Amino acid sequence: KNQVEQSPQSLIILEGKNCTLQCNYTVSPFSNLRWYKQDTGRGPVSLTIMTFSENTKSNGRYTATLDADTKQSSLHITASQLSDSASYICVVSANAGNMLTFGGGTRLMVKP
Amino acid sequence: DTGVSQDPRHKITKRGQNVTFRCDPISEHNRLYWYRQTLGQGPEFLTYFQNEAQLEKSRLLSDRFSAERPKGSFSTLEIQRTEQGDSAMYLCATTPEGYGYTFGSGTRLTVV
Numbered sequence: 001k002n003q004v005e006q007s008p009q010s011l012i013i014l015e016g017k018n019c020t021l022q023c024n025y026t027v028s029p030f031s032n033l034r035w036y037k038q039d040t041g042r043g044p045v046s047l048t049i050m051t052f053s054e055n056t057k058s059n060g061r062y063t064a065t066l067d068a069d070t071k072q073s074s075l076h077i078t079a080s081q082l083s084d085s086a087s088y089i090c091v092v093s094a095n096a097g098n099m100l101t102f103g104g105g106t107r108l109m110v111k112p
Numbered sequence: 113d114t115g116v117s118q119d120p121r122h123k124i125t126k127r128g129q130n131v132t133f134r135c136d137p138i139s140e141h142n143r144l145y146w147y148r149q150t151l152g153q154g155p156e157f158l159t160y161f162q163n164e165a166q167l168e169k170s171r172l173l174s175d176r177f178s179a180e181r182p183k184g185s186f187s188t189l190e191i192q193r194t195e196q197g198d199s200a201m202y203l204c205a206t207t208p209e210g211y212g213y214t215f216g217s218g219t220r221l222t223v224v
Contacts, residue, residue: 004154032211034213036215041201041217041218041220042217042218043116043118043203043205043215043216043217043218044155044203044215045215046212046213046214049211049212089154089155091154099157099160099168100145100157100213102147102154102155102156103154104152104153104154105152105153105154107152
């Protein structure tokens with residue numbers, strides 16, 4: 001069964017600090033892995049997309065890594081801002097991108 | 113068309129009533145997906161269209177749920193005889209090729 005597990009479930013950090021969110025997956029055949037940011041009451045917004053051959057991808061203060069051997073990914077947020085408070089969802093795609101498996105998300109709260 | 117549009121944003125309905133949601137995709141996005149998301153969880157797959165053809169339905173999609181995409185453009189999701197357990201965010205996502213997905217802001221359904 002295709003599964004995506006994220007940790008931690010929730011995280012509180014102070015503004016300006018860095019944090020790293022984890023994603024482990026068992027999805028086959030792997031197509032790509034995405035990280036989404038979802039504000040409360042809104043749809044997910046794409047942060048990064050990585051294919052099998054990509055190890056790291058950055059989008060501003062967000063840097064995602066992928067280890068396809070261990071089936072792990074991380075999302076690193078640098079110099080956090082209050083607006084980073086949201087849920088971060090790891091999504092793994094199988095079957096040439098046709099089906100998505102979602103993680104449960106990490107709820108990040110950035111405090112002043 | 114700059115994004116995926118969903119209507120309404122919020123819907124409150126009495127148990128037993130029927131509701132219908134609409135999703136307008138990005139032009140030329142031939143694949144359209146419906147997801148359901150409950151609080152604190154990642155989205156769960158409901159159904160998927162390629163153009164006007166409904167290619168897959170989740171077991172979550174009971175016989176009270178029906179989705180259409182009559183002309184391969186907008187899609188509707190109808191829930192008949194709503195139950196309190198149907199309360200959730202219903203998300204629509206579209207993609208032209210299965211790589212870059214764009215989500216709508218969702219329809220928040222509350223069944224009272």
